[in-house]
Amino acid sequence: MVASPRFARWASLLAFLAFWQFVVPFFPTDLIPSPARVLQFMWDEVRGITLARATVWEAFGISLRRLSLGFLLAFAVGVPIGLIMGVSRAIENFFQDFVVVGLAMPSLVWALLTGVWFGMGDGAPIVTVFLAAVPFVIINTFEGVRDVPKDLTDMARAFQVSRTRTMRHVILASLMPFFFASLRYGLANGWKGLVLAEVFAATEGAGWTIQYWRDAHRAQGVFGYALFFVIFALILERLVFQRFARRVFRWRPEIGAETTISEMAADQFREAATDTDEEE
């Protein structure tokens, strides 16, 4: 038998579904819904049939808007801080501990705190996304600035290439992989924080809705939403990140079809993390 990676992955999925179906009868009532019930719930949601206040489309739409706003804010604040940290030792030392604490802080803390500060509404989720994402944006931008190839900027100066052209084609271009890593890790961490913040401090959105199904004792709703989260993450990864990465990193021969962007970003993140460790 040929054990292709594709086969192994499908086999694992089927084994999981079979196991799930198998354990359902051992639990009382509705605590564990069957795969079929969960799928039925999801299908209804997708078609807009729901008992909740909003359909899955509306709930995710609200969450996505909050995620985008929070992340744009994190990018707008994090990139300049990362840039100045990269060029000044003093500023690096000034921000360093905050960044390290920020990277280590569970998003749950931000979700709880912002709930206290902003109450119910858009404020807590957006600010949580911002706080959860901004350290990743800062650290990656900072690493990127450290990594700007001096031999290329010298070359541009020697050939009297204008500052704006050098900025765009040398400096920003060399920062692209680092911006990409910021995007990937910032969004991932921001999303986790967002869902928590919506559970505690929102009256709508994906996090609020999964909470709603829990309160309604509809296990299929909780399961279904958990799967929606997974699907959402997969879509983001496959359709957005991977395509974007292939476009942006066409020139890198090592980024082939087999290298996923998450692997590349993970490498970069590890480098960033070890560098921070060394400096402590």
Add this chain to the structure above:
Amino acid sequence: MADVKVENLRKIFGSGPTAVRALQDVSFEASGHTFVSIVGPSGCGKSTLLNIMTGIETPTSGSVTITEGGSPARLGYVFQSARLLPWRTVMDNLLFVQQTRDEEARKRCMRFLEMVHLGDRADNYPGELSGGMQQRVGIARAFSIEPDVLFMDEPFSHLDAITARTLRRELHELWKETKKTVIFVTHDVGEAVELSNRILVFAKGGILADDIEIDLPFPRDSADEAVALAKARVLKRFEDLNLIAS
């Protein structure tokens, strides 16, 4: 015709008892269709001289003027490594340093890519080329801005012997055809003899110790007797200057 004038150039790094003299009262002139090699052991101030001539560093005293018909000359550079933008294609790397990016500039870039035999690689990324090809792109880039004076800093030192030999021939052809003033830094005396009409020998401490004219017909083959003799003569000067440990 380009004129290069270096007058009483002095460069001192640091101050007090730890000060290092990198260049001491260096003066020379070069103009027109000439190929000047600057040779000397490492630490003799070759790179410092080049950095000052190209404006990357400032001298402690003295001056460098490089003019073309009275106005400032346009300068081209070839570095030790190719220094290409990895995220731009070969053609875009050449266009990056052009003053305009119109059809004319594109044609000019293509012409120089063809001169280094890379016309069919214009749309490749540097990562898809060998080290020798990348250095060729670097050379084509330097010529493509049609500089009055071309500076080259040990451009073949990272390449294998055979590739370096081929590239030296191509460089000679380009120089012959474009009639530029070339200032070429190298630690390889054989290379200097093969390519130049003039060799400036530097001694440790940044002293311009000798100015040797090489009056031999091109193309020069290192196996040729006259070339070998010239090389031996320059090496002898090195020894006289205690540049080579016996």
